[in-house]
Amino acid sequence: MTLALRRMYAIFQKDMKDVSKNMYISTTALTPIILAFFYGRMDNIQLDMYYLIINFTFSIVAVFVQAAIIAEEKEKNTLRGLMLSPASAGEILIGKSLLTLAFTGITLALSIFLVGYEIPNAPVIIAALFLSGLFYTALGTLLGLVTKTVMEASVALLPVMFVFGLTPLIDAIINQYPALSFLEYMPNMQLIELAAQMEAGGGFAEAWQPLLIITAWFAAALAAAWIVYTKRMTDS
Amino acid sequence: MEYSIEVNNVSKVFSNYEALKNLDFKVATGEIFGFLGPSGAGKTTTIKMLTNQLRPTDGEALVLGRSMARNWKDDFQQRMGVLTDNSALYERLSVYENLKLYCDLYDLSYSRIEEALEMVNLEDTGKKAVGKLSKGMTQRAMLARAFLHAPELLFLDEPTSALDPTNAAHIYKSLRELNKKGTTIFLTTHNMHEAETLCDRVAFLDHGKIQLLDAPQKLRRRFADNTMTIELTTGKKITLDNVPENAKKMYAYMADEQVASVHTNEPTLGDIFVKLTGRELV
Ligand SMILES: Nc1ncnc2c1ncn2[C@@H]1O[C@H](COP(=O)(O)OP(=O)(O)O)[C@@H](O)[C@H]1O
Numbered sequence: 001m002t003l004a005l006r007r008m009y010a011i012f013q014k015d016m017k018d019v020s021k022n023m024y025i026s027t028t029a030l031t032p033i034i035l036a037f038f039y040g041r042m043d044n045i046q047l048d049m050y051y052l053i054i055n056f057t058f059s060i061v062a063v064f065v066q067a068a069i070i071a072e073e074k075e076k077n078t079l080r081g082l083m084l085s086p087a088s089a090g091e092i093l094i095g096k097s098l099l100t101l102a103f104t105g106i107t108l109a110l111s112i113f114l115v116g117y118e119i120p121n122a123p124v125i126i127a128a129l130f131l132s133g134l135f136y137t138a139l140g141t142l143l144g145l146v147t148k149t150v151m152e153a154s155v156a157l158l159p160v161m162f163v164f165g166l167t168p169l170i171d172a173i174i175n176q177y178p179a180l181s182f183l184e185y186m187p188n189m190q191l192i193e194l195a196a197q198m199e200a201g202g203g204f205a206e207a208w209q210p211l212l213i214i215t216a217w218f219a220a221a222l223a224a225a226w227i228v229y230t231k232r233m234t235d236s
Numbered sequence: 237m238e239y240s241i242e243v244n245n246v247s248k249v250f251s252n253y254e255a256l257k258n259l260d261f262k263v264a265t266g267e268i269f270g271f272l273g274p275s276g277a278g279k280t281t282t283i284k285m286l287t288n289q290l291r292p293t294d295g296e297a298l299v300l301g302r303s304m305a306r307n308w309k310d311d312f313q314q315r316m317g318v319l320t321d322n323s324a325l326y327e328r329l330s331v332y333e334n335l336k337l338y339c340d341l342y343d344l345s346y347s348r349i350e351e352a353l354e355m356v357n358l359e360d361t362g363k364k365a366v367g368k369l370s371k372g373m374t375q376r377a378m379l380a381r382a383f384l385h386a387p388e389l390l391f392l393d394e395p396t397s398a399l400d401p402t403n404a405a406h407i408y409k410s411l412r413e414l415n416k417k418g419t420t421i422f423l424t425t426h427n428m429h430e431a432e433t434l435c436d437r438v439a440f441l442d443h444g445k446i447q448l449l450d451a452p453q454k455l456r457r458r459f460a461d462n463t464m465t466i467e468l469t470t471g472k473k474i475t476l477d478n479v480p481e482n483a484k485k486m487y488a489y490m491a492d493e494q495v496a497s498v499h500t501n502e503p504t505l506g507d508i509f510v511k512l513t514g515r516e517l518v
């Protein structure tokens with residue numbers, strides 16, 4: 001176990017040094033904070049607006065940073081060195097997620113503070129944000145593994161932002177086409193649904209189902225990333 | 237005899253192209269084994285297959301006594317080292333930071349970093365970012381990474397292709413030391429001099445097939461045409477068959493103090509390769 005920790009921490013430290021010298025990734029990751037700062041100065045902010053910023057943070061930090069640092073390992077031929085080392089797939093994938101998770105947590109906390117969102121029922125909302133962070137990081141991992149370069153990962157981010165970022169748009173679509181109401185099960189929809197319930201004074205009785213659905217999304221994204229990763233080990 | 241690598245009738249087909257055809261050879265534990273061939277011969281493909289980066293289309297290979305299982309275990313990867321064209325270092329990090337990461341991954345003491353840097357003649361370059369190194373320095377830094385954990389079995393794909401003769405010689409010395417301490421080395425090269433000075437045995441690979449396999453000296457003897465060339469003090473060169481009937485001629489040149497130099501005509505590995513395949517080793 002201690003050896004596993006040594007390996008994961010080493011990968012985290014390496015990523016931290018690497019990203020701190022990578023202007024493209026580090027400046028992109030700061031945009032949600034700037035956005036939150038400006039929105040925070042408006043009056044009368046609706047819940048939707050808070051979650052627009054929260055989802056934007058997930059897309060830009062969790063998905064993009066994660067996808068970019070993994071795609072870069074492929075682009076620069078460094079991932080193979082990790083794979084051929086004694087570190088296990090689990091150690092590598094967790095180690096490579098630590099920086100993104102830390103980055104996402106910090107950016108999210110700052111954005112929420114700047115935009116002035118007062119969290120009702122903090123344990124539930126924080127749990128939901130944490131699970132969402134795990135899901136988006138796993139999604140970023142998947143995206144990084146299926147693309148070959150940082151540029152490709154940046155392009156692939158656009159549809160992700162569109163699908164997971166523009167929650168109000170999905171709401172409008174569902175209203176227009178009831179046949180598409182299954183879209184309500186999307187993790188971003190579940191998150192905002194949960195937030196609305198808590199805003200209205202709901203408790204755990206209302207919370208467990210959305211939490212479970214978000215967890216299922218995380219499990220699915222993780223499984224997909226795992227499968228792609230193990231396939232990548234013998235195909236260069 | 238104990239073998240570190242046993243390749244049994246391995247073939248590799250890429251879509252329609254047959255890159256390796258029925259490879260069949262063994263590498264003894266403790267050997268420095270050279271895979272010699274022009275580019276496109278299938279050298280890198282062979283290393284990738286032996287290190288589980290590619291699956292063979294047909295046949296089986298045992299590495300360190302183990303078949304190419306789907307997933308290799310921890311201790312297995314601890315026991316071997318690989319340097320191929322797809323194993324790069326992190327460009328924004330210093331050489332030292334890169335090696336430190338690998339010390340952590342292989343569970344080594346950081347004191348290994350200095351030792352590995354010394355082995356590749358990069359003692360003073362540890363603090364430099366890898367992206368700022370010359371090609372030759374980068375290759376040496378990558379070699380340092382492969383040397384870090386002094387594996388039982390080391391795969392090196394053209395390890396000195398970007399090095400000047402002085403640094404190549406330094407690497408040869410380090411490889412011999414590693415080998416003496418117990419590392420079996422499988423290296424590919426298209427440099428016949430490297431194969432001759434370093435390898436216990438070499439295999440000639442051309443168009444995905446092993447054409448010849450033996451110790452360099454034996455190959456040279458086998459392909460020698462049994463003649464000798466005498467250079468006279470006048471500058472004239474005379475080639476004689478190395479047979480008793482020519483002893484008198486030789487005696488005469490020597491008695492007259494006419495001999496400037498004498499040598500038997502053994503072909504280089506490069507000559508043998510050309511003779512065998514009609515192709516140069518480039
Ligand atoms: N992934 C691949 N897909 C298709 N052809 C490949 C692939 N990898 C190698 N080849 C082909 O296989 C042959 C051997 O390549 P390689 O092993 O790299 O040769 P070498 O290392 O001896 O220069 C070449 O003709 C190369 O084009």
Ligand SMILES: [Mg+2]
Nearest residue numbers: 279280281393
């Ligand atoms: Mg090659």
